[in-house]
Amino acid sequence: MAPPDDARSVVTANQTTSRPGQSGYHSPFQPVANSLNRVTETPFFFAREDARLFGILHLPAGTAKPLAFVMSHPFGEEKLWSHRVFVSCARALAAHGHAVLRFDYFGAGDSSGLSADASLESHREDLRAAIGALEQRAPAIEQIGLIGLRMGATFAALLAESNVSPRLAGAPLVLWDPILDGDAYFQELLRSNLSTQLAVYGKVVDNREVLTARIRAGGSVNVDGYEIGKGLLDSCGVSTLLTTDAKRHAGPALIVQIAATEAQKERAELKALAASYGQGTLARAAEQPFWREIKPFYPRASQLQELTLRWLDEVTGAPAVAPLETAASGG
C-alpha cells in the first residue's frame, strides 16, 4: 500500500483511518467517551516518513488545559506489561483537563516496522512525529510535556534536550525510572535471551559476548520476540546514553525512582540526574516492577500516578486535587 501521510490520517468526526474512503469496510468510528471520567479517546494512524505510527488521543470533556502530554512507552515486552498503567495514567491526566497522546514507536505495538530496524534516531523521529500529530489535532495547546517509562523516559529526556518544538521548552518532563546506562540495560535484555536458551536447550548455546558480536556484525538477536539490531545497540547500548551533565531543558523535571518498597535507598545516579536539571526533582514511588511479568495483575500504578499528578499541579500552579481513586499498589 502507499505510505500513509498526515493528510490521509486526519481525524474526522466519523472516521479515522490511514486511508479513509478507500472502501466500505472502515469502521463507523466515533471518538469514544469514557463513561467513567468523560474522556474522549480517539485512535488513529499518523505518518513518520514511510512509517505508519499508531496513536490514541485522550481529550478531556470541555476545553483542554494549555498543557498537553505525549507519553513515551518502554522498549520491547516492557511496553506490553506496562500498557494498562499508561492507559490508566493517560485517562487520569485527561480527566484532570489535559490532552494526552499515547503512541506506539516504530516496530512496536500497532505501528509498522520491525524492532530490528529501530535506532535511537528512529525513536527520536517517532517522538517528534507524535508531538507533531498532537499539535495538529489539538492546535490550541501551548505546551507539551513528556512522560516516559524506562527507555521511553530516556528517549523523552534526550528529545527534550533538542529544540524540536517551542511547545516543549519550559514544559514539564516526567521520567519514570529512566535508563541512564544503555550498555547495562542491553546486557540485561540479552540475559533474557540466555534464559530462553536455558529453558529451551537446557544450556546457554550463545553467551552474551557471542550475541553482542552478532549484533555488532549486522545480525540481530531476539529478546522476548523483539529482534535487536545493530542500529539500536550501537546508538543506545552505551553507558553514557543519558548523562548527568547539566541539561538545557528549562522546564521542571520529575525523576521518579520506582522501587518495590519505600524504604529502598535513593539511587545516586537518579539523584544526579535530577540535579542536572535547573528545576529537577527526585521522587520515589513504591510500586512493583510492572513493566515485567509479576504475579499481581497491575492495571494501575496508583502511587506513581498520584505523585506525578500532584507534582504537575505544583509546578503548573493548578489547585491541589483530591486524592485520586486508587487501587492497591499491588493490584
Added chain:
Amino acid sequence: MQQPGDVSAVTFTSSEGNTLFGTLHLPAQVREDLPVIVLLSPGVKMRVGPGRLYVPLTDSLVEMGYRVFRFDFYGLGDSSGELQETMLADVYNNIEVGRYVADSRSAIQWLRQNTGAKKFILGGLCGGAITALLTAEREPDVEGLLSLGMTVTLASNAATPAKYLTRQQLDSRRQGYYRRLLQPMSWWRLLTFQSEYGVIWRSMKRLIIKEKPIAQAAPVAATAEQRGNANPLFPPAFFAFLKRGGRALMLFSEKDRLQSEYEEKFAAPFAEQLQPYLPQLQQHIVAEANHVLSFTPWQKEMVAVSRGWLQSLHGAK
C-alpha cells in the same frame, strides 16, 4: 517496512456496554468468499500478542487475501472497563472459563455489520485459543479455529502445581534438576527452603517406583489427580465444534506444558471419542519452541503452518 493492505483503527461497543478498541486489516483486493479471521488476545497482553506475535501473522494472512481483525478485550489494552482481580493467575483463570466470549461475539456481530462477513475463523494463543473455542461453541458461523497453544487446564489451580504436572513435565523437570546438581545456587535454594519440594519429590518418585518415562509418540492419559486442573468446559465445547464440521489447526510449542497437557489430559483420555474427528484436525508441534514462540524462526514456522492450513481450507495463496 511496508505492511500489506490497509489498516483502520476502530472502536465498537460490546454487548456489555464496553468500548473495545481494535484494528481491521484489509488486503489490497478483498475476497468476499473468504472468512474474516479474528485474532483474540492471549492473557493480559493486548491485541498484538506477546512479542507482537500477531503482527507477522496478520501481515501474512492479509497477503493471502484475508481480512483480519484484532481487538482488546474489556479491561485490557486500550479498551474500557476495569478488571477486579489482583492476581494474574485469577485473570487467566477467568479467561479460561469464558470471560471474553461476550466480547468476541460482539466483535463477530460488528464484523457482520461492517464488513458483510458471513463466516469466521477465530484464532489466538493460549487464552485467545480457549476463548476462540468457547465462542465458536456459541457461534455457528465460526468454521475454523487457528489455535496456537490451546490450554485445556485452569490457571488458578497452579497454586499447587506439583499435583497437576504431566508425566512429560515431570521428566523434563527431573532432567533440569540433574543439570543443576553442581550449581551451588541450586543447593542453596534447596537448603534454604526455596525449592519446590513437591515437584522434586514427584519427579523423582517416578524413578523410585520404576515408572517408565512415556514415549513421546504415545502419550498416556494423565491420572485422575493430574487431570484435577482440567478445564471442564474444554471437551464439550471442542466436541460440539467438531460435530458440526468445524476444522481446527492445533499448533503447539514443543517446550510448552500446554502440548503435553493437551495430549495427556485431553487427547489420550478422550482418544476414542476424538477418533472420528481426526480428519478435521491438523496438529503441528513447533520443535524446541517456547510458549510464546518468541524466537523468529519459530514465529516463521507458525506463520507458514497457518498459511498452509488455510490454503487447505480455502485454496487461498
